[in-house]
Amino acid sequence: MEKVKAKKHLGQHFLKDENIASQIADSLVGQTDVLEIGPGMGVLTKYLSDKQNISSLKVVEIDSESVAYLQCNFPQLSSDLIEGDFLKMKLDTLFPNPYTIMGNFPYNISNQILFKVFENRDTITQVVGMFQKEVAERVVAQEGSKTYGILSVLLSAFYDREYLFTVGEEVFNPPPKVKSAVIRLVRNQVKELDCDQALFVKVVKTAFNQRRKMLRSALKPLGANLENIEQDLLTKRAEQLSTEQFIHITKLLSND
Ligand code: SAH
Numbered sequence: 001m002e003k004v005k006a007k008k009h010l011g012q013h014f015l016k017d018e019n020i021a022s023q024i025a026d027s028l029v030g031q032t033d034v035l036e037i038g039p040g041m042g043v044l045t046k047y048l049s050d051k052q053n054i055s056s057l058k059v060v061e062i063d064s065e066s067v068a069y070l071q072c073n074f075p076q077l078s079s080d081l082i083e084g085d086f087l088k089m090k091l092d093t094l095f096p097n098p099y100t101i102m103g104n105f106p107y108n109i110s111n112q113i114l115f116k117v118f119e120n121r122d123t124i125t126q127v128v129g130m131f132q133k134e135v136a137e138r139v140v141a142q143e144g145s146k147t148y149g150i151l152s153v154l155l156s157a158f159y160d161r162e163y164l165f166t167v168g169e170e171v172f173n174p175p176p177k178v179k180s181a182v183i184r185l186v187r188n189q190v191k192e193l194d195c196d197q198a199l200f201v202k203v204v205k206t207a208f209n210q211r212r213k214m215l216r217s218a219l220k221p222l223g224a225n226l227e228n229i230e231q232d233l234l235t236k237r238a239e240q241l242s243t244e245q246f247i248h249i250t251k252l253l254s255n256d
Contacts, residue, residue: 011106017171033099100126136181159185207238
């Protein structure tokens with residue numbers, strides 16, 4: 001069967017380097033079910049299928065041409081090959097048990113994938129895969145760094161984050177314009193935050209919406225009473241606050 005022609009609007013950059021695919025597969029820790037997002041022509045799928053610590057493997061691919069290629073070359077996937085849009089999947093009904101998300105992800109929807117992971121944190125126990133380097137850096141960033149943002153705070157509340165390795169443009173066909181990086185997120189022990197979780201998300205998003213401003217003005221759109229918050233926190237900017245400090249602020253705001 002002919003190779004799939006890369007489609008830009010689907011973020012298709014196929015891995016050429018089998019070593020990288022094998023390294024991504026080896027970065028998975030523990031025994032787990034896996035859902036691979038965007039298998040394309042299956043370069044990573046091949047290595048995942050061989051892993052003893054993967055109890056069951058499902059893949060979701062939006063591109064019908066790639067799906068046809070996979071049906072032909074990976075007949076053993078059978079009903080575990082799902083044709084569809086990961087972003088539209090009802091994960092809680094399809095995957096009620098704990099599982100890991102893996103992939104050389106479509107970069108055009110990286111942020112949406114990561115927000116969906118955050119929303120499904122009760123069942124997604126691990127994420128291993130490749131994003132554009134800039135997104136990978138944002139996910140693992142600590143407070144005080146330039147790349148620290150909404151996803152750094154939200155994900156760090158529930159996941160231990162690790163930057164594993166950087167990958168150059170040349171290992172893809174076609175090469176993307178940016179460098180890539182492989183990261184791993186492992187679910188921590190926190191079941192629920194010690195604050196109103198919906199408000200926590202709102203506080204973090206609002207604070208970073210105007211990341212250059214001090215919290216005192218950045219948080220104004222919340223329309224909440226900021227009086228109980230310590231002055232030294234109100235004079236800080238969103239990018240200077242740790243996850244714990246955001247939780248602390250959320251608690252003070254819900255006590256109104
Ligand atoms: N894993 C393959 C392909 C990576 S390119 C490899 O390493 O070679 C990203 C893949 O994600 C493409 O196959 C693309 O069709 C698929 N994709 C893009 N958007 C998607 C979505 N919303 N849901 C599922 N798959 C998607």
